[in-house]
Amino acid sequence: MTNNISIPALARVEGEGALYIRTKDNKIEEIELNIYEPPRFFEGFLQGRYFQEVPDITARICGICPVAYQMSSVKALEKAYSVEISQEVYNLRRLMYCAEYIESHLLHIYMLQAPDLLGTDSIIEIAAIAPDVVKKALRSKKNGNDLLKAIGGRSVHPVNTRVGGFYRWPDTEKIKSLFEDFKWGLEFAKETVRWAAELDYPDFETEYEFVATSHPDFYAIYDGDVVSSSGKRVTVDQFETAYLESQVPQSTALHSHTSEGNSYFVGPLARYNLNFDQLRPAAKEVAKEIGFEVPVHNPYQGLIARSIEVVEVYDVALELIESYNPQGSAYAEFDLKDSEGCGVTEAPRGLIYHRYKVGKDGLIKEAKITPPTAQNYAQMELDLAKLAPQVLFDRPHEEASLALEHLLRSYDPCISCSTHFLKLKHEHV
Numbered sequence: 001m002t003n004n005i006s007i008p009a010l011a012r013v014e015g016e017g018a019l020y021i022r023t024k025d026n027k028i029e030e031i032e033l034n035i036y037e038p039p040r041f042f043e044g045f046l047q048g049r050y051f052q053e054v055p056d057i058t059a060r061i062c063g064i065c066p067v068a069y070q071m072s073s074v075k076a077l078e079k080a081y082s083v084e085i086s087q088e089v090y091n092l093r094r095l096m097y098c099a100e101y102i103e104s105h106l107l108h109i110y111m112l113q114a115p116d117l118l119g120t121d122s123i124i125e126i127a128a129i130a131p132d133v134v135k136k137a138l139r140s141k142k143n144g145n146d147l148l149k150a151i152g153g154r155s156v157h158p159v160n161t162r163v164g165g166f167y168r169w170p171d172t173e174k175i176k177s178l179f180e181d182f183k184w185g186l187e188f189a190k191e192t193v194r195w196a197a198e199l200d201y202p203d204f205e206t207e208y209e210f211v212a213t214s215h216p217d218f219y220a221i222y223d224g225d226v227v228s229s230s231g232k233r234v235t236v237d238q239f240e241t242a243y244l245e246s247q248v249p250q251s252t253a254l255h256s257h258t259s260e261g262n263s264y265f266v267g268p269l270a271r272y273n274l275n276f277d278q279l280r281p282a283a284k285e286v287a288k289e290i291g292f293e294v295p296v297h298n299p300y301q302g303l304i305a306r307s308i309e310v311v312e313v314y315d316v317a318l319e320l321i322e323s324y325n326p327q328g329s330a331y332a333e334f335d336l337k338d339s340e341g342c343g344v345t346e347a348p349r350g351l352i353y354h355r356y357k358v359g360k361d362g363l364i365k366e367a368k369i370t371p372p373t374a375q376n377y378a379q380m381e382l383d384l385a386k387l388a389p390q391v392l393f394d395r396p397h398e399e400a401s402l403a404l405e406h407l408l409r410s411y412d413p414c415i416s417c418s419t420h421f422l423k424l425k426h427e428h429v
Contacts (some may be wrong), residue, residue: 018033019031019032019033019384019404019408020032021384021388021392023392023393026389026393027389028385028388028389028392031381031384031385031388032381033377033380033381033384033408042057042058042061042367042369043367043368043369044367046058046356046364046367047364047365047366047367048363048364049363049364050362050363050364051077051081051163051356051358051362051363051364052162052163052362054073054074054077054163054356054364054367055069055070055073055074055161055162055163056070056157056159056161058070058072058073058354058369059157059158059161060157061369061371062414063156063157064103064104064107064348064414065100065104065347065348065349065414066100066156066157066158067096067097067099067100067148067152067158067161068097068100068345068346068347068348068352069347069352069354069369070158070161071093071096071097071161071222071343071345072343072344072345072352072353072354072369073343073354073356074161074162074163074164074343075343075344075345075354076341076342076343076354076355076356077163077341077343077356077358078163078164078341078343079236079341079342079343080339080340080341080356080357080358081163081334081335081336081337081339081341081358082334082337082339083163083164083332083334084332085164085165085332086165086328086332088326088327088328089164089165089166089330089331089332090222091320091323091324092151092166092169092170092320092324092326093222094221094222094316094320095147095151095316095317095320095321095324096147096148096151096152096158096161097221097222097313097345098144098147098313098314098316098317098320099144099145099147099148099151099317100144100148100348101144101221101309101310101313101348102140102141102143102144102147102185102310102313102314102317103141103144103145103148103155104144104348104349105268105306105307105309105310105348106137106140106141106144106310107141108303108306108348108412109137109192109196109303109306109307109310110123110126110133110134110137110141111123111137112409112412113300113303113409113410113412114126114199114303116406116409116410117199117200117201117300117303118199133195136188136191137192139184139185139188140185140188140189140192140310143178143181143182143185146178146181147175147178147182147317150170150171150174150175150178151166151170151175162331164331164332164333164334165329165330165331165332166330166331167330167331168330169326169330172324172325172326175321175324176321176324178321179318179321179322182314182317182318182321183318185314186282186311186314186315186318189307189310189311189314190282190286190311192307192310193286193287193289193290193304193307193308193310193311194286194289194290195307196303196304196307197290197291197292197304199303201298201300201301201303202298202300202403202406202407203298204298204299204300204383204386204387204407205297205298206297206299206382206383206386207297208229208264208265208269208270208297208379209228209229209230209258209262209263209264209265210228210229210264210265210266210269210270210273210274211226211227211228211229211243211258211264211265211266211270211351211375212226212227212266212270212271212274212275212346212350212351213225213226213227213271213344213345213346213351214226214227214233214274214275214278215275215278216278217278218278218280218316219271219275219278219279219280219283219309219312220271220275220278220346221313221345221346222345222346223345224344226238226239226242226243226344226351227274228258228264228274229270229273229274229295230258230262232258236342236343236344236353237342239342239344239353239370240342240353240355240368241259242258242259243256243257243258243259243264243353243370243375244256244257244258244259245370245374254374254377255374255377255378256370256374256375256376256377256378257378263378263379263381263382264375264378264379265299265376265379266349266350266351266372266375266376267302267349267350267372267376267411267412268302268305268306268309268348268350269296269299269301269302269305270350270351271305271309271346272294272296272305272308272309273294273295273296276294279308279312280312280315280316282311282312282315283308283309283311283312283315286308286311287308290304292304292305292308299383299407299410299411300406300407300410302410302411302412303410306348306412336358336359336360336361336362337360338358338359338360339357339358340355340356340357340358340366341355341356341358342354342355342356343355347371347372348412349372349373349411349412349413349414350372350373350375350376351372351375352369352370352371352372353368353369353370354367354368354369354370355367355368356368371414372414373411373413373414376411376413380407380408380411380413383407384404384407384408387403387404387407388404391403391404
């Protein structure tokens with residue numbers, strides 16, 4: 001007997017993909033998460049481009065997290081060209097990253113995953129039930145967009161980032177004018193944590209190997225070594241020997257695994273588990289208030305980790321906005337040479353790695369980009385294999401499909417980023 005389940009497109013994620021499940025005698029025989037979106041060839045067409053074009057080109061990989069691609073690319077190229085950025089540039093980049101976390105996390109929390117947890121189809125239905133909550137969520141997301149525009153020139157695919165710093169210092173008055181909105185945003189972020197803690201999360205836990213950047217002085221987003229819950233710690237230069245990629249026939253995205261052959265998990269849940277002690281007091285206090293203690297192994301509760309990260313970045317942003325007073329040049333001067341460099345930062349969805357070979361003519365010879373969703377790919381398949389037997393055989397097809405879709409959406413996958421979901425087909429034989 002053949003029994004097919006099809007979902008024409010996975011809702012509320014970026015990109016396209018398919019899930020194929022074959023069962024026999026009420027057992028899972030085969031499961032494949034197929035990312036079939038066409039390859040986008042960013043690594044290929046960056047070759048031969050002038051190095052200062054790279055931040056603007058890589059930003060186009062994603063409209064939700066362009067800063068992550070820009071920051072990872074400039075860090076890699078600055079390492080290649082031995083560029084030392086000023087503390088003011090460093091602080092402004094951290095502030096820019098705060099803006100991206102706010103707009104991206106608010107999008108995921110309220111518009112992508114919350115409808116699953118509330119049993120609604122979209123934020124439109126949530127707005128009908130709780131219009132004030134949705135209005136506040138949209139206002140908070142707008143804070144992130146406004147700050148990103150003030151720093152980068154526009155809220156989507158900002159254009160002010162360059163290797164060595166920024167093309168110009170953002171207008172001080174524009175930055176300072178956001179302070180009161182961000183004070184409000186910090187309080188709403190705390191409300192979001194309390195609200196998120198009351199949602200009904202599926203009972204699903206797995207012993208993950210979490211991987212994220214970590215910094216001794218603060219909750220790592222822009223800077224840090226790469227650490228794992230297995231105890232492994234590597235520098236950015238060692239990333240490609242510690243975390244490997246392989247091609248699978250069913251997908252245009254690569255599979256990632258550790259050098260020991262294990263799948264691993266990147267993203268807010270990984271950062272939260274590995275870096276809880278580095279959270280600022282505001283975020284740590286509200287986390288303790290709701291009893292959200294590490295370790296946490298439920299992927300659906302990544303939404304709570306995201307909400308706590310929103311408190312963290314609002315708190316950081318307020319400090320950086322208040323102290324913003326740039327002096328001197330917005331970028332460093334440097335000489336070109338034949339070299340190679342790599343860089344890593346934390347996109348809202350997880351760790352992102354870039355490596356470039358460059359010449360003294362300023363042209364890119366080779367590019368490698370490892371996005372977060374591709375790194376989570378293997379772990380998502382394992383999670384689906386664990387959940388599938390619990391939902392496929394005793395639920396209607398539509399309900400089973402939705403349950404699997406909810407699990408994938410909890411990862412906040414960006415499929416377009418990973419193709420350098422969801423059609424679901426269940427075949428029972």
